[in-house]
Amino acid sequence: MLETIPRAIIPTDNGGSSSILALIRHLNFAIRPRSGARLARSIRPGGRLIRFENVGLRYGTGPEVLRDVSFAIEKGSFQFLTGPSGAGKSSLLRLLFLSQRPTRGLITLFGHDVSGLKPDTVADVRRQIGIVFQDFRLLDHMTTYDNVALPLRILGRDERTYRPEVIELLQWVGLGERMHALPPVLSGGEKQRVAIARALIRRPELLLADEPTGNVDPPLAKRLLHLFTELHKSGTAVMIATHDLSLMEQFDARRLVLNEGRLYDD
Amino acid sequence: MTINGAQKKPLPKGAMQRRLAASNIGEPAPIVPAGTVTGRALITVIAIMTFLAAITAASITLVQDATTHWRSDLAREITIQIRAREGANVAAETAKVAVVANNFPGLADVRILSAQETGRMLEPWLGRGLELDTLPVPGIIVARIRDDVEPDLDSLRVALKKEVPNASLDDHRGWSARLSAMSDGVLFGGALVLLLVLASTALSVIFATRSAVSGNRAIVEVLHFVGARDSFIATVFQKHFLIASLKGALAGGIAAAALFAIAAITPDFLSKVPGTGNTAALIGQLMLQPAGYMGIAVVVLMVVIIATVAARVTVFRTIRSID
Numbered sequence: 373m374l375e376t377i378p379r380a381i382i383p384t385d386n387g388g389s390s391s392i393l394a395l396i397r398h399l400n401f402a403i404r405p406r407s408g409a410r411l412a413r414s415i416r417p418g419g420r421l422i423r424f425e426n427v428g429l430r431y432g433t434g435p436e437v438l439r440d441v442s443f444a445i446e447k448g449s450f451q452f453l454t455g456p457s458g459a460g461k462s463s464l465l466r467l468l469f470l471s472q473r474p475t476r477g478l479i480t481l482f483g484h485d486v487s488g489l490k491p492d493t494v495a496d497v498r499r500q501i502g503i504v505f506q507d508f509r510l511l512d513h514m515t516t517y518d519n520v521a522l523p524l525r526i527l528g529r530d531e532r533t534y535r536p537e538v539i540e541l542l543q544w545v546g547l548g549e550r551m552h553a554l555p556p557v558l559s560g561g562e563k564q565r566v567a568i569a570r571a572l573i574r575r576p577e578l579l580l581a582d583e584p585t586g587n588v589d590p591p592l593a594k595r596l597l598h599l600f601t602e603l604h605k606s607g608t609a610v611m612i613a614t615h616d617l618s619l620m621e622q623f624d625a626r627r628l629v630l631n632e633g634r635l636y637d638d
Numbered sequence: 639m640t641i642n643g644a645q646k647k648p649l650p651k652g653a654m655q656r657r658l659a660a661s662n663i664g665e666p667a668p669i670v671p672a673g674t675v676t677g678r679a680l681i682t683v684i685a686i687m688t689f690l691a692a693i694t695a696a697s698i699t700l701v702q703d704a705t706t707h708w709r710s711d712l713a714r715e716i717t718i719q720i721r722a723r724e725g726a727n728v729a730a731e732t733a734k735v736a737v738v739a740n741n742f743p744g745l746a747d748v749r750i751l752s753a754q755e756t757g758r759m760l761e762p763w764l765g766r767g768l769e770l771d772t773l774p775v776p777g778i779i780v781a782r783i784r785d786d787v788e789p790d791l792d793s794l795r796v797a798l799k800k801e802v803p804n805a806s807l808d809d810h811r812g813w814s815a816r817l818s819a820m821s822d823g824v825l826f827g828g829a830l831v832l833l834l835v836l837a838s839t840a841l842s843v844i845f846a847t848r849s850a851v852s853g854n855r856a857i858v859e860v861l862h863f864v865g866a867r868d869s870f871i872a873t874v875f876q877k878h879f880l881i882a883s884l885k886g887a888l889a890g891g892i893a894a895a896a897l898f899a900i901a902a903i904t905p906d907f908l909s910k911v912p913g914t915g916n917t918a919a920l921i922g923q924l925m926l927q928p929a930g931y932m933g934i935a936v937v938v939l940m941v942v943i944i945a946t947v948a949a950r951v952t953v954f955r956t957i958r959s960i961d
Contacts, residue, residue: 491868499865509860514667526866
C-alpha cells in the first residue's frame with residue numbers, strides 16, 4: 373500500500389516549529405500512497421474520511437452505550453472528543469479503529485462500509501489510521517526503535533530501508549539516546565512519545581489519540597499538542613479524546629462532546 | 639529544538655547520514671518472543687510422538703519385508719507328499735513320483751527328503767529319539783518352480799494321481815493366503831496407530847498454539863492496530879512452531895533410526911527383548927532396509943507439516959476470535 377521514494381535526510385535540529393514542519397514535510401515525501409492504492413483513491417481531497425450515521429452500540433444485552441451517533445471527520449480536520457468518564461469515548465474510539473462493530477447504524481471509513489469489511493481490508497483501513505493509546509500498548513520485549521518501526525516492519529520492508537526514518541523520528545521526539553531501551557525502563561512521558569512516534573511513522577491519514585497528555589507534565593503536554601496541531605496543518609486529520617479542559621483551551625478546534633452515549637457537536 | 643525542549647547544535651551537512659549509517663541497531667527483536675510460544679514440553683511431546691510413529695512405520699516395513707520374503711519362498715516351491723498305505727512301499731512310490739516331477743516342465747531341483755530331514759520336521763510334534771521305521775511316515779518331495787517356465791500344477795496333480803493315487807501336491811496357497819491376511823492386518827493396525835499418533839501430535843500442537851496466541855493476546859492486538867494482516871500474524875507464530883516441530887521431529891526420528899541401526903548390528907537383538915521370542919523366530923534379525931529409514935524420514939516430514947499447518951489454522955481461528 374505504501375512505497376518509499378528516495379529523498380534527502382533532513383536535519384532535525386534546526387529549531388522550533390520549523391523543525392516540526394520540516395519533519396512533517398519529510399514524512400510526507402518519504403512515504404506516500406501508491407498512485408493505484410485502493411484506499412488512497414477512495415479518499416477525495418477535502419472529502420470525508422469517516423462518516424457515522426445513527427450509530428448505536430451495546431455490549432451483549434446491556435443498555436446502549438452509544439445512541440444515534442452521527443458525525444463526520446473531514447480530511448485534514450482537527451477535533452477534540454470529550455465528555456465525562458463513562459460517556460462512551462473509548463467505545464467510540466474502538467468503533468473508529470475497527471476494534472468494535474456497531475450494533476446498528478452505518479459507519480463508513482475511507483469509503484468502506486465497515487459492516488462488510490473483509491479481514492485484509494480491515495488491515496488496509498487500519499494502516500491509514502495512527503492510534504495513540506492511553507496505556508501506550510508498547511511491546512515490552514522490543515526496544516524503543518523496534519516498537520516505532522513495527523508499522524513498517526509488518527509491511528515486509530527490509531530493516532535497512534526504514535532505519536533512517538525511524539532514527540530521525542526518534543531523535544525528533546527526543547528519544548534518540550533511548551532507542552535501545554526497553555519500554556519497562558522508560559518514564560510515562562517517554563512511553564507516550566514512543567507511542568506517538570509509532571502512530572506517526574507511516575504518516576497516517578487520521579491520527580486518533582486517547583488521552584495523549586494524561587501521563588505527561590503540562591509543558592510536555594503543551595509540546596505534544598503543538599505536534600498534533602502541526603500534523604493537522606500538514607493535512608493529517610486529528611482526533612484527540614480527552615477530558616483535559618486546559619488542553620482544549622489551548623487550541624481552538626471543533627469539540628465533539630459525548631454525554632450519556634449521545635454525541636453533541638459543540 | 640526537539641519535542642522535549644532540548645537544544646542541539648545544527649549538524650553539518652552529511653553528518654546525519656553518517657550518524658544513521660553508523661547506528662548499531664542490530665537484528666530486530668522477534669515480534670513474538672520464542673519462549674512465550676513454544677517450550678521444551680511441546681518439543682518433547684513432538685519428539686516422543688515422532689519416535690512412536692517412526693517405530694510404527696519402520697515396523698510395518700519390517701513385517702512387510704518378512705512376509706514378502708516368505709511368500710516369495712513359498713510361491714517358488716512345491717511339496718509332494720506320498721502317504722503310507724497298506725501293502726505299498728512308500729520309498730518306491732516316492733521314487734516313482736520323483737521321476738514324474740523331474741520330467742515335468744517348469745520344475746527343477748526335485749529332491750526327496752531323507753528320513754533324518756523328515757524326522758526333524760516331525761520333532762516339534764512327536765519329540766526326539768523316535769524310531770521312524772515303526773511309524774507310517776509319508777515320503778516328502780520338494781521341488782523348485784523355475785523362473786522361466788510356469789508349471790501347470792493342475793496337470794501335475796492329475797499326473798501324480800494317475801501314477802500314485804495317494805500322492806498329494808501342496809503349492810502352499812493356503813499358507814500364502816494366511817500370510818497375506820496377517821500382513822494386511824499388521825499393515826492396517828500399523829496405519830491406524832500411525833494415524834492416531836499423528837492426530838495426537840496435531841492436537842498437542844493445536845492446544846499449544848491456542849495457549850500461545852492467548853498468552854500473547856496483547857501482541858496480537860497491537861499487531862492488528864498497526865495494520866498487520868492475519869496472514870502476517872499467523873506466519874509470526876507459525877515460524878516458532880515450525881522450528882519447534884523440526885527440533886522435536888528430528889530428535890524423535892533420529893532416536894528411532896538409531897534404535898534400528900543398533901538392532902541391525904547387535905546379533906539376536908530381538909530375542910533379548912523379553913516376550914519377543916516368537917516374533918524373533920518370525921521376523922529374524924531386525925535389519926531395517928533403506929525403505930524403512932525412508933519411512934522414518936517421511937514420518938518426520940509429516941509431523942513437521944502437520945504441526946505447522948495445525949499451528950497456522952489454529953492461529954487464524956484464534957486471532958479472528960480475538961478480533
